[in-house]
Amino acid sequence: MRRRVPAGLAAAGLLLGLALGVRSAQAQVRGIPVYNSGIATGIALYGDVGFPNAVAGKGTALAVSGRAGFGPLGVTAMLSTFNPEGSAGRKLSVGGTLNYKVFGGPLIPLSVTLQGGIGYFKPEPSFLTGGFGPGGENEFHFPVGVGFALTIPNPALAIKPWIAPRVDIVRLSGGGSLTETNFGLGGGLELNLLSGLGVHAAYDRVFLDGADTSVFGLGAHYSFGIPGL
Template sequence: MPITVHRTIITLALVLGAAPAAAQVPGIPVYNSGVPRGIGLYADVGFPNDDAGGGTGLALTGRGGFGPLGATAIISSYNPDGPAGGDLSVGATGNYRIFGGPLVPLSVSLQAGVGYAKPDAGLLPGGDVTQWRFPIGVGFALTIPNPALAIRPWLAPRIDILRQSAGGGSTTDTEFALSGGLELNTLGGLGVHAAYDLILGGGLKPGVLGLGAHYNFRVPGL
């Protein structure tokens, strides 16, 4: 067997065995709690289980809602158990609300996203390993009004597509996944949130618990 082919097979096998089968960005749940109103800034810390690689994830996300349309952009750092340092990832989603509105407590939203990471190599081109993740799903959210605090539970099934390439070879895996969570929002825009993300296909069950805080800036007309 040629040396280059042999090296490609070994590299790809190592990647598939070591890479965590996480969500859109490693170490952070996929959030699909509906299209936001205005502009929001979210900070998260994630705790993957052993099947997802362990360790800790940190993320900063910007969200925007424009009528029925919404978009998010995320940057994260994931520190798996073992090696020091963090792997950077970036991602984005597009959301479309197909049911619900300001006076309707239940909302249903479609979501499609993309995540990009190069473990142990930063985000710039080059290096041996590249990961692309594509979450595609639907989210159901219910807003429970309260005089001082709005409670928003949500649930979002999806198809999770992971494409990994290393040393000239590549693989693509498609799994069913489910995420759900709870948001608590004050009238002033400050809030906290929690979510759990679980990939259900295959023998392993990668899961991620996410906790965070956020602030929503109300924009007139949105």
């Protein structure tokens, strides 16, 4: 008789695999906060601008992302361009996440979401000119954590504050390799209208042995409600 593995344990195992199998599957991308505010309802499009601190390269980042929710499961894909201070041009990075809601529902304002992700960034030469793989340095980002979000309903506006601690793994390769594991913490606020339009802000910090890296992000989003999702 075949034993069924509980969905929560299966999701936890998948997220652990993301953390340990560095070559397997970035969540959020360079210059943009790591968002873990829950599962999207239907399909949502997000636009973001990020402002990293000096340790993270300063400058600005622009990003567009798509999110989709399938019951307790959610996926995201993100594309960003990062223009560090003093850089000759913008650098492209890509990423995605897999999310699983372990607590929460339509009538429960609190949600708890597991998240695992992967991101790719090529500092020199840039992703645009150097392509993927050998030649220069490759940076992979693996954030794995849990997000706590609280939806405060109002007649015309839903307010959603959230906070998400995580393990933040960065692997550099090219002429050798280096893997760093640190504690990261993100948090933010979403304001959502009944029409599906909303705005959001987030702050993200990675705690290092020396100076910490941080980024503040602002953006707008629109959710498309799709029956059955």
